[in-house]
Amino acid sequence: MEETASELPVTETFRIDRPSFDPATGEARFPYRLNDLAFTEVLTLPRGAGTAAAGSPAFAKLLGLTALVLGVSYFKLRAPLDITAPDIPLTAAERAFVIDVYENGLGEFYARNELTRFGKLTLTAPDDAEERKPALDLPDRTLLPIGGGKDSLVSVDLLTHTGVDFTPFAVNPKGPILSSVEAIGTPPLYVTRVLDPEMIRLGKEAGYYNGHVPSTAINSMIAALCALLYGYSQIVLSNERSASEGNVMFDGRETNHQYSKSLGFELLIADTLANATGGALKYFSLLRPYSEARIASLFTHSDKFDAVFSSCNRNFRLTGNDGPLWCGECPKCHFVFLIFAPFMAKDRLLRIFGKNLLDEPANEQSFRELAGLTGQKPWECVGEILEAAACFYTLTRHADWHEARIVSAIKPDLFAQYGEEKLQLAMAECLTDSRDHHIPPALAAKVAAYAV
Incomplete structure (x- = not known):
């Protein structure tokens, strides 16, 4: 169903303000504004972050990009056409990444709410001419997001048997995540994420939209912040090749419930994180070759x-x-x-x-x-x-x-x-492993030798 001109929120703007981070408390704050509505999301990271890492240009860049990605939860209340981030400079590649999150990452949300947004969103932000930040020196350590399901636990087995040390990671862990990490037996790194309660309330009110957001993209950006602050050189996801298949065609595109788990998005966010850290931070899915x-x-x-x-x-x-x-x-x-x-x-x-x-x-x-x-x-x-x-x-x-x-x-x-x-x-x-993946060659060879 096409929206009429009167239904399109052409006069509304979603504004993403400059986020902040306090190394002493581990608290990151992300302010947003949707017309006259103001929201603040809060992340609480573990204490003990290095002040040098927290003050680096790379961390400032990732903090800004995280604000943009987390913003989808507030943007979708009205899904306006205009997005503005007046204090967050972006390169051309970063603009494309953010638009992708707000278009394809919210594809299911648009389809199920019958909102046509593909190709219509605008993002206004200052230009950042520095396409790649200076290289960081990150320890050769692995951060492994745990979802509580079979996939990340297969990654646990593969990493363990190929001799790769890792730290389990989760945002707002509960239920199967907690019990799985306990069974893994390795000290985890947890982050608490508190959504603005007013956003949650409005999502249930008439006149506001609700629906699916790209949670893997959100959690990946939070993991990237932790990688810089606590010293990890790679984030290893557990997304399979099957995740790249979409659900339905809508508004001229295939929409995919699992878009932020797809190979296409993996390559896009991996490039974004690499450029933000001078190539120091790697991001890939260990299970990408597998159905x-x-x-x-x-x-x-x-x-x-x-x-x-x-x-x-x-x-x-x-x-x-x-x-x-x-x-x-x-x-x-x-x-x-x-x-x-x-x-x-x-x-x-x-x-x-x-x-x-x-x-x-x-x-x-x-x-x-x-x-x-x-x-x-x-x-x-x-x-x-x-x-x-x-x-x-x-x-x-x-x-x-x-x-x-x-x-x-x-x-x-x-x-x-x-x-x-x-x-x-x-x-x-x-049962045939795909070669279409982003795993570093040396690790891919070790995993292939074990996973027979």
């Missing part, structure tokens, strides 16, 4: 995290032991169950989920959507449609699963839509 199915197969190598991990957003709990890890009803639960089934012993999978999700008729519609047999790809962090279909094909030939109700129910439509040969080739492709 979700391949990651599931790697996870089965160890049962260390079976009782603590969860990919279920609905049950992302406040503590590690106050309820079920898996709701068993959402697309995330269904997809993770589906990709584990071909590789994990059935009794182990049922212990993790508490029940057989492929034997409950109420789940059939959701599984059909995952496999592309009806509807659209869910707005969730799930893998490729053909990947899900290929996993189902494997289950139709699996002694433990071929008689499951949902596998039997969708088998005729699955074969009719795709054909056996295409499904066989798709499964083989899922």
Whole structure:
């Protein structure tokens, strides 16, 4: 549905003011203004940041870029066309990065609110002629964001077995993150993020929009601040190649729930962070060569995290032991169950989920959507449609699963839509590692040697 001229907020402006950081308290403050509304977001980082690092041009640059990226949460209240950052100088490449965050990073938000914004946003900020900041001297250490799901825990296993020391990192850790980090057994680095409560309140009011924001982009910028302040030369993500597939076409572009996990965004933010630090800070995903199915197969190598991990957003709990890890009803639960089934012993999978999700008729519609047999790809962090279909094909030939109700129910439509040969080739492709990644060559070789 196209907006009429009267509906377009042409007179509204979203303003991002200069952020501040106090090394003594670890508090970073990010002020925003949307017309007459004023907001302040607060990050609390660990104490003990080096004053030299906090006073460096590179940190000032990253603090400003972080303010711009965190601003999406306040911008989306009205989603105006004009964005201004009068005190944050930007290079041409940084402007392109910020616009990408506000366009493609908010693609799902625009699609679900029927807002046409692609190609219409303007960003006003002073010019920064220095395309690349002076090089920093950062220790050869790794910061590893932990999300509490299977992916980052596979990264833990890969880094551990290739001899790479790392520090677990999270923003506002809770539930499976806390229990996973406890099982990892390595001291973490945590940041507290407090959104302005007025923004949260307005997001529920009539006349204001709400919706999905690119959380991986937000957390990555916060991790970059920590990398400079506490001495880390690389941020290692756990985003798979499947994350690059979008959900729907809207306003002339493919929109992707996982856009800030995609390879395209990874390359863009990696270049931005490198230029801001004179090439000192690296950013890449260790799991980029892998499909979700391949990651599931790697996870089965160890049962260390079976009782603590969860990919279920609905049950992302406040503590590690106050309820079920898996709701068993959402697309995330269904997809993770589906990709584990071909590789994990059935009794182990049922212990993790508490029940057989492929034997409950109420789940059939959701599984059909995952496999592309009806509807659209869910707005969730799930893998490729053909990947899900290929996993189902494997289950139709699996002694433990071929008689499951949902596998039997969708088998005729699955074969009719795709054909056996295409499904066989798709499964083989899922288990073949891609060369399209950004992992440093020496580390990539070590990981490839181990992940067999």
